[in-house]
Every structure is written in C-alpha cells, then in structure tokens.
Amino acid sequence: MTELAPEPDPPDDAELWRRIRADDADAFGLLFARHGPRIHGYVLRRSGDPTVAEDVTAVVFLEAWRRRGSVTLDQPSALPWLYGVAGNVTRRWHRSRRRHHAALARLSSLPPRHPELVEVQAEAAERSRTVLRQIEGLPRRERDVLVLSVWEGLSHHEIALALGIAPGTVKSRLSRARARLDPDAPAPPPLTPPTPLAILETPS
Amino acid sequence: MTSTPTLDTQRTDQLRSFLTVEAAADAARRPPVLTPARRRVVVGAAAALLLAGGLVGAQSVGGSAPAAIAVEVDGEWTTIRLVDIDADPDAVVADLIAAGFDAERQTLEVITVDGDDVLVGTEDDAAVGARGFVTIGAGEGGERGLVGLSVTLPEDVAPSSAPAEAGRIIETDPVPFQAGAGGLSVVDEDLLDAGVRFEDDGGVSIRTGTDATIVVSTES
Numbered sequence: 001m002t003e004l005a006p007e008p009d010p011p012d013d014a015e016l017w018r019r020i021r022a023d024d025a026d027a028f029g030l031l032f033a034r035h036g037p038r039i040h041g042y043v044l045r046r047s048g049d050p051t052v053a054e055d056v057t058a059v060v061f062l063e064a065w066r067r068r069g070s071v072t073l074d075q076p077s078a079l080p081w082l083y084g085v086a087g088n089v090t091r092r093w094h095r096s097r098r099r100h101h102a103a104l105a106r107l108s109s110l111p112p113r114h115p116e117l118v119e120v121q122a123e124a125a126e127r128s129r130t131v132l133r134q135i136e137g138l139p140r141r142e143r144d145v146l147v148l149s150v151w152e153g154l155s156h157h158e159i160a161l162a163l164g165i166a167p168g169t170v171k172s173r174l175s176r177a178r179a180r181l182d183p184d185a186p187a188p189p190p191l192t193p194p195t196p197l198a199i200l201e202t203p204s
Numbered sequence: 205m206t207s208t209p210t211l212d213t214q215r216t217d218q219l220r221s222f223l224t225v226e227a228a229a230d231a232a233r234r235p236p237v238l239t240p241a242r243r244r245v246v247v248g249a250a251a252a253l254l255l256a257g258g259l260v261g262a263q264s265v266g267g268s269a270p271a272a273i274a275v276e277v278d279g280e281w282t283t284i285r286l287v288d289i290d291a292d293p294d295a296v297v298a299d300l301i302a303a304g305f306d307a308e309r310q311t312l313e314v315i316t317v318d319g320d321d322v323l324v325g326t327e328d329d330a331a332v333g334a335r336g337f338v339t340i341g342a343g344e345g346g347e348r349g350l351v352g353l354s355v356t357l358p359e360d361v362a363p364s365s366a367p368a369e370a371g372r373i374i375e376t377d378p379v380p381f382q383a384g385a386g387g388l389s390v391v392d393e394d395l396l397d398a399g400v401r402f403e404d405d406g407g408v409s410i411r412t413g414t415d416a417t418i419v420v421s422t423e424s
Contacts, residue, residue, distance in 0.1 A: 023227075023231035025224045025227035025231060028223060028224060028227045029220045029221070029223060029224035032219065032220045032223050033216060036219060041210040041211075044210050053210070054211075058219065065223075106222070110218050110222060114212065120210065121210050
C-alpha cells in the first residue's frame with residue numbers, strides 16, 4: 001500500500017507576498033481567495049452599498065498589487081494591512097475609481113451575481129446602514145476603530161496594525177467612542193460574530 | 205471566512221480570476237517594480253519635476269520668527285523649521301507668507317503600509333512635493349497631527365534627471381511618527397544644485413535667490 005505524501009501546508013501571507021513582489025499573479029489570486037470575502041464584507045458594511053462593494057473590493061486588491069514594490073510584509077497575515085487599504089479606498093472612492101477606471105470597466109463584464117447573493121448582500125447592507133446611522137456622529141478615527149473592533153472582531157493589536165497607530169491609541173479611541181455613544185442606546189450589534197484572525201489565516 | 209458570507213464561492217472565484225488576469229497583464233506590461241532604494245531617488249526627482257508653476261522667489265528673512273515656524277539664516281541658506289507641533293496648517297502658511305515666503309497648503313492622503321503611515325500624492329494633486337516631510341503632534345491619548353514642509357520648484361530649475369515615472373503615483377518612504385523628527389533626508393545633489401536642501405531634522409533650506417514655494421502639507 002502506497003503511503004500518500006502529506007498535503008503541504010498552505011503558504012502563509014508572508015510567503016504569498018514574497019511571490020507577489022516577484023510578480024506572481026497566481027499568488028495574488030490566492031491572497032484574494034483567502035481574504036477577499038472578508039474585505040468585501042468590511043467594505044459592504046462600511047459603505048452600506050452593495051452596488052459598489054465589489055468594485056471597491058477589487059480596487060483594494062488592485063491597490064495592493066500596485067504597491068507590492070514598496071510594501072514588505074513581515075508578519076504572517078496581510079489582513080490588517082488590507083483592512084487599512086480598504087478603509088482608505090472606501091473613504092476616497094471617487095479618486096480611487098478614477099485610477100482604476102479601465103480595470104473597473106472590465107470588471108463590469110463579469111457575469112451578474114446570483115440572485116440569492118444579491119439578496120444576502122442587500123440585507124447585509126441594510127443592517128449596516130442602520131448601525132452606521134448610530135455611529136455617524138463619531139469622529140472618523142474613533143469610528144474606524146469601533147468598526148474594526150465591533151464588526152470585524154479585530155484585536156487591539158490587529159487594529160493598530162490596520163490603522164498604523166499604537167495599541168494604546170486603539171484603546172483610548174475605542175473608549176472615547178463608546179463614551180460618546182448614547183449609553184441608553186442598544187449597542188451596535190455585530191453583523192457577523194467576531195472571528196479570530198488566526199482561524200481565518202489557516203483555512204482548512 | 206465570515207459566518208454570513210457576502211461573497212459566495214462562485215463569485216469569489218470569478219473575482220479571483222479577474223484579479224489574477226489583471227495582475228498578470230500589469231506585470232507583463234510594466235518593468236519590474238521599483239526597489240525602495242530606487243524609489244527614493246525617483247520620488248525626489250519626480251516631486252521636483254511635477255511641481256512647476258505659480259512660484260515666487262523665497263526671500264531671506266530677518267527679525268523675529270512667527271510662532272509656528274523658526275527661520276534661520278546662515279549665509280546664503282535660509283532654513284525653515286516647524287516649531288509648534290499643534291499649529292494649524294493654515295497658520296503655518298500665514299506665518300510663512302508673513303515672513304516673506306511664497307507658501308501654500310496642500311493635503312495628502314495617508315495610507316498605512318505595513319504598520320507605518322505613508323504620505324501619498326497622486327497625479328490629481330498637481331503640486332505634490334513628497335519630500336522633506338516631518339510628522340508632528342502627540343496629544344491626548346496618543347492622538348497626533350501630521351504636517352510637513354516641502355518645496356516646489358519651477359521646471360527650468362528643477363533637477364534635470366526626469367524620471368520615467370513622472371506623472372505616476374508618488375509615494376514617500378514610510379515616515380516615522382516622531383515629533384519634530386523623521387524628515388526624509390534623501391541626499392540629492394541635483395536638488396542641492398537647484399537651491400533646496402532637506403535637513404535631517406525635517407527643516408527645509410532654501411538658497412537665497414532660489415525660486416521656490418514652500419508647501420505646507422497635511423493629512424487630508
């Protein structure tokens with residue numbers, strides 16, 4: 001009986017990024033498969049607009065590809081950095097869209113989304129808009145921290161990586177954000193249960 | 205993935221294929237990406253060359269310096285430094301103008317790259333001078349401001365080593381968040397010949413008679 005060789009461990013993001021920096025488009029595709037849905041969910045919740053969420057998500061990854069020469073990933077997960085890129089792209093969607101105008105035109109030629117998927121995304125966006133209305137009065141920096149903490153389930157350390165700030169700053173912004181919110185109002189519900197990033201990084 | 209997926213497997217695969225094709229096509233039509241060392245040089249030259257127009261000669265100044273900036277004259281060089289870490293960028297511009305400089309304010313996007321903040325200018329920002337930035341400000345709870353000094357030069361005196369990438373996105377190297385420190389001290393003899401010197405402490409020095417505009421950049 002022949003013994004099967006064990007499946008090799010999937011490359012971590014740091015390895016994928018090394019390959020991406022060497023212009024490996026397939027590695028880039030793997031990075032998207034690993035983190036794309038998570039980033040899409042974040043963009044959908046931040047924008048509350050299912051019609052643009054896929055475009056924004058595509059631009060986030062196109063931006064990641066564009067910056068591959070100047071970014072060195074020295075941690076096992078690219079996800080915190082991708083969250084940071086996604087936040088900036090979402091905020092500056094008008095400008096980002098111009099930069100990737102041609103690619104977005106090609107993206108529009110993809111087959112339409114499945115009707116059930118459209119429905120799921122629309123429901124998620126509607127729930128997002130409800131929560132966004134609760135926190136829209138917060139300063140942007142506090143809102144960013146709150147969203148990454150409550151909605152995305154990131155730890156203080158991961159939020160610090162995503163936003164490029166100190167973990168202590170994450171804690172103070174989160175504290176201020178919560179203090180500003182009406183204490184009598186119900187807490188913004190997480191749209192998805194927070195999931196440790198470590199699990200997401202090693203899909204089976 | 206999340207327990208309430210907003211992309212299903214089929215859509216994820218479609219988008220993955222799209223992005224893989226886009227990346228492969230991009231890699232095929234572009235030269236290898238710039239190394240950080242190469243990028244540093246390109247940034248300096250690109251910044252200088254992209255920034256032509258609307259320029260008035262900087263003047264040496266005397267008397268007491270305005271509150272937000274310090275101005276030091278040493279022979280033919282005048283050095284400007286930010287001294288008030290809480291200064292409003294508009295106030296810095298006003299102080300520079302009051303001191304006899306041509307100055308303007310500009311906002312730059314700040315992105316986070318690998319845990320560091322990076323100032324980014326785009327071709328949309330016609331007057332980006334992505335050099336000589338300093339970061340300042342450390343207030344309550346670690347909140348920080350971000351403002352920096354840069355310089356624009358007219359095209360005819362800017363360094364002649366035109367980068368092939370002129371017009372593309374300009375990114376600076378990551379800038380450390382340390383009050384009053386961390387200016388990009390790129391040695392650039394061409395820029396020095398043009399009459400501009402970026403000091404290690406974030407100051408910007410202008411040689412007397414140089415046509416230059418001081419740009420006060422801040423996070424958008």
